[in-house]
Each structure stands twice: as structure tokens, then as C-alpha cells.
Amino acid sequence: MDWNRVEGNWKQIKGKIKEQWGKLTDDDLDVIDGKRDQLEGKIQERYGYEKDRATQDVDDWYKRQTW
Template identity: 80%
Template sequence: MDWDRVEGNWMQLKGKIKEQWGKLTDDDLDVIAGKREQLEGKIQERYGKAKDAAKREVDDWYNSQTW
């Protein structure tokens, strides 16, 4: 998976991220700044999910995007 696309387009993708994970705040998104591990960690924190579940959700979201 080429996560560099997400990092490079983070400003444009923030809206899509908030649609998917509405509990993430704008401040969370600023801190995450396109970093996958940070995103997974915040999803775990905000939604009480296990690490594997958060990783799977991020994978599913990434794979559903039209690049």
C-alpha cells in the first residue's frame, strides 16, 4: 500500500477522514498530519478499538478510495 498518497493529499483527505471517523476532531487531524500510525492510534483512542481492528478499518478505507 502506498500511504505516501495519503500524506501528500492530507489537506484534501481530511474531510473524507472525518466522514468515516466523525469522532476525530480537527485538532486530532492536525496532529495526525497524514501519518498512518497516528491515525490508527487516534481511532483506537476515540472508538475503543483494538489495534488490529483500527488497522483493518484504515486498510478498508484506503482501499475504498478512488486514486
């Protein structure tokens, strides 16, 4: 799997990210700008998850996407 697809289409994908993680703000998404490590960090911050949980959640979300 290639995260570059997410980075390249970030403007279109932000809505899907917001559906999954509603606590992320538009400002958060602008700062994240498609970077996976920043997405995981913001999920940790907003939801109080440990790093492993945030990483697993992002992996699970990515696998469910139909490109």
C-alpha cells in the first residue's frame, strides 16, 4: 500500500478523514497536509490514544478505502 495516494489527493480525502475522526478540526487537517505521522500524532492528541492504537486505526482506515 502506498500512502502517496493519500498525500497526492489530500484535499479530496480530508472529508473521509473527518468522517472517521470527527474530533480533528479543519485547521488540524490543513496542518497535517497528508502526512501520515502528523495524522497519527493528531489522532493521539485529540483522542488520547497511544501511538500503537493511532497507527493501527490509520492502517485499518486505509485498508477500507476503495480507490
